[in-house]
Amino acid sequence: MRKYNFCAGPAALPEPVLRQAQQELLDWRGLGCSVMEVSHRSPEFVEVAERAEQDLRDLLTVPDNYKVLFLQGGATGQFSAVPWNLLGADSKRADFIHSGQWAAKAIKEARRYGEVNVVASSEDRNFSYVPARGSWQQSEGAAYLHYTPNETIGGIEFDYVPEVDCPLVADMSSNILSSPIDVEKFGVIYAGAQKNIGPSGIAIALVREDLLDRAMGNIPRSLSWKVAADAGSMDNTPPTFAWYLSGLVFQWLKAQGGVEAMAEQAMKKSTLLYEFLDASDFYSSPVEKSSRSRMNAPFVLADDRLDKQFLSEAEKAGLLSLKGHRSVGGMRASLYNAVPYEAVEALVAFMADFEARRG
Numbered sequence: 001m002r003k004y005n006f007c008a009g010p011a012a013l014p015e016p017v018l019r020q021a022q023q024e025l026l027d028w029r030g031l032g033c034s035v036m037e038v039s040h041r042s043p044e045f046v047e048v049a050e051r052a053e054q055d056l057r058d059l060l061t062v063p064d065n066y067k068v069l070f071l072q073g074g075a076t077g078q079f080s081a082v083p084w085n086l087l088g089a090d091s092k093r094a095d096f097i098h099s100g101q102w103a104a105k106a107i108k109e110a111r112r113y114g115e116v117n118v119v120a121s122s123e124d125r126n127f128s129y130v131p132a133r134g135s136w137q138q139s140e141g142a143a144y145l146h147y148t149p150n151e152t153i154g155g156i157e158f159d160y161v162p163e164v165d166c167p168l169v170a171d172m173s174s175n176i177l178s179s180p181i182d183v184e185k186f187g188v189i190y191a192g193a194q195k196n197i198g199p200s201g202i203a204i205a206l207v208r209e210d211l212l213d214r215a216m217g218n219i220p221r222s223l224s225w226k227v228a229a230d231a232g233s234m235d236n237t238p239p240t241f242a243w244y245l246s247g248l249v250f251q252w253l254k255a256q257g258g259v260e261a262m263a264e265q266a267m268k269k270s271t272l273l274y275e276f277l278d279a280s281d282f283y284s285s286p287v288e289k290s291s292r293s294r295m296n297a298p299f300v301l302a303d304d305r306l307d308k309q310f311l312s313e314a315e316k317a318g319l320l321s322l323k324g325h326r327s328v329g330g331m332r333a334s335l336y337n338a339v340p341y342e343a344v345e346a347l348v349a350f351m352a353d354f355e356a357r358r359g
């Protein structure tokens with residue numbers, strides 16, 4: 001029996017995708033072997049790769065002047081790739097919005113290669129809100145501005161796209177494909193796969209073509225977007241199974257009605273949970289209302305001595321991975337695309353029952 005899985009990542013995958021993979025595992029396309037056991041250069045795999053790219057382009061309406069790259073090294077690899085690829089032309093300076101723990105990691109890595117200016121930060125209130133639009137200014141001559149539209153640990157999500165006159169770089173690891181985006185507003189969008197795309201082991205970058213010639217001269221080959229773009233993301237052996245599964249997720253997303261449908265679902269699911277939290281004295285959300293993430297909802301119990309009990313009873317009730325990030329404690333429910341509305345209904349019902357018994 002599959003349980004409801006609220007893990008922040010690697011996260012729940014759509015059941016039909018897992019079933020299809022299971023069905024095809026031993027004998028893929030009548031080839032007598034699995035998709036993992038064929039050459040990445042075989043016509044069969046190249047078709048999978050191309051279809052995945054096209055489906056992702058369709059889902060996010062990616063303009064033709066953007067490369068879609070399938071990469072390795074996770075989003076963390078892109079923390080390094082971004083400065084390596086963008087600080088080699090005129091400017092060694094990059095602007096960052098500091099919104100929490102993932103932004104902090106991107107900042108720390110970029111500092112190894114250039115001058116980092118933190119132009120906005122929500123550190124003063126423990127990253128519990130999104131720095132307001134218009135409350136900050138970009139610095140002069142920055143090669144790019146980097147931000148994290150959704151902070152997976154802190155549970156805050158931007159409801160606006162920063163307007164800047166340098167390339168905008170976004171780490172969309174935990175909210176990509178959860179709503180329509182205007183790709184043209186961005187120079188680079190990247191994401192690790194293991195939340196809304198597919199299994200871990202693959203990362204995606206959308207890179208505007210004119211940014212491909214700004215790399216530092218000694219860039220490691222495996223981090224170069226230009227090398228990846230020129231080789232169709234196959235400069236070396238790609239993670240073929242993760243690519244194939246991501247492709248199945250894209251097909252599933254299309255069948256569900258695409259990112260518009262996902263946005264509607266995400267709003268419904270997160271509203272159900274947040275309204276419940278706000279109505280309760282037993283549970284609360286540490287995040288300011290207007291900044292709450294639709295994807296990751298951290299919450300705490302008024303009495304943290306009940307945390308352990310809560311988690312063990314939740315697990316027995318078939319609700320998995322509600323423990324908050326090890327750095328912040330408490331609880332966190334991640335509500336990615338593959339988490340159905342019924343899962344949130346079950347969660348809220350369990351929480352109400354727990355409160356009635358322990359409150």
Ligand code: PMP
Nearest residue numbers: 074075076102152171173174192
């Ligand atoms: N950025 C964000 C917003 C994330 O949530 C994560 C992973 N949870 C990362 C970056 C790092 O991703 P990876 O583990 O793929 O390197």
